[in-house]
Amino acid sequence: MDLIFEKSIPGKKLSLLPECDVPEVSFSPDVTRSEQPKLPQVSETEISRHYTQLARQAYGVNDGFYPLGSCTMKYNPKINETVAADQRLTDIHPLQPVSSLQGWLEIYHLAETYLSEITGMDAVNFQPAAGAHGEYTGLQLIKAYHTANNDTKRDKIIVPDSSHGTNPASGAMCGYKVVSVPSNEEGGLDLEKLAEAASDDTAGLMLTNPNTLGIFDKDILKITQIIHEAGGLCYYDGANLNAIMGIVRPGDMGFDVMHMNLHKTFSTPHGGGGPGSGPVACKEFLAKFLPGRHAEKSETGSYDFVSYPNSLGSVGMFYGNALVVVKALAYLLTLGREGVPYTARNAVLNANYMKAKLEDIYSIPYAKNCMHEFVISAEGLKRETGVTAMDIAKSLIDYKIHPPTVYFPLIVHEALMLEPTETETKETLDRAVSVLRKIYEEAKKDPEKLHGAPHDAAIKRPDEVNAARHPVVRYEFGKEE
Ligand SMILES: Cc1ncc(COP(=O)(O)O)c(C=O)c1O
16 A cells, blocks of 8 residues: 555645635744645545555454453443543643542542452552553562662562563563563462572562463462562562452452553553553552552542652653543443453453363463463474464454464463453354364465465565564655655
């Protein structure tokens, strides 16, 4: 498809604006352009068609099944978008007098109350704008705690070898040395190796449970105990809370601090660059270090924004991405006390259903019951037919299914990680299963076809590393060929 600049023809324009009927003002030349901007010159119809065609090439949850593991691309009720677009919420400034923000403060207070209850934590702060940002903030709380105790030799953060990539990255960004502990044959954390790694230089552990294999670690109480006995704190990566919410609580598993991804679990679309929200939640003894301010209710029923006594400062703007908090609260109020665990059960049921329908042909390295997602290995199929995880993923595009996460977690070779999510119907899951079974048969009969997939997509196999590391997002004039 041509770029909009390639459609440009000099002199074509769209003149909808009336003649200027106010005096023209001239600016001094040092603040004005010396030449006209090189904007594409196209008609209105062409602009409209160009962007409509581009939009049609994108694929989102409203187009079809999107089982991207670990990233939770799920349907989010549109009613929550309507609620968040209410002018009474949008036409407001965070620096307005608190007396005129009482409704907003109530929203924050309620969201903090419900999310504290769901996580088993005592305080929630909404300033972080993403999951990784919440991790960074949570680790800063851990650092502030050790510093306040004059325990400054703790310079290591332990992560499992199955951890989500942002965990070691956040540890490193906070200046910690990151120590990786291997998983055991069941996909949980190796307790012996953990005990060897935990010592008086351990600042903390970062762990997600269920982990990136979709497995709930049954040893979680022993794990958090080992870290606490070594004097460290336990950080829970709660990005995928849809697997456990309303059923078990990180606070009860022994975790001290955590984040949630409101843009995965609680009704804000994930991806596309935001806005997101990765609130950090913690136990009472860490709350004094939280960033920014939070909404507190007085005895008279009015609300105020209150700072934390030993706050680590600010990690973002004002009170975070406020409208994402509104969507989360609207979602929680819609689900109610029964709906929250029901949602989690459906996330787990859907993943186990798909896994059970595929495990007779695909190899599932950690074959236990999974939580919200499961990981297939195409290693055997690759050995037999040459067809890789990437070939399977690309082939799904021809069947109008978004590829799952591939080659992650790193401990599974030729990994395909599928998260069907709680919002898909049985019919959608059955179709996806039959497509995956068909692709398996095709791999045996005609591997070449799969090596060339997708056959029916605008973009086929771009150099993904190059595209991510060196994106070309600016048109360069004179380079057209
Ligand atoms: C387990 C886990 N941790 C952390 C993150 C990071 O969240 P974000 O992309 O909002 O930074 C994700 C993202 O999907 C995740 O799946």
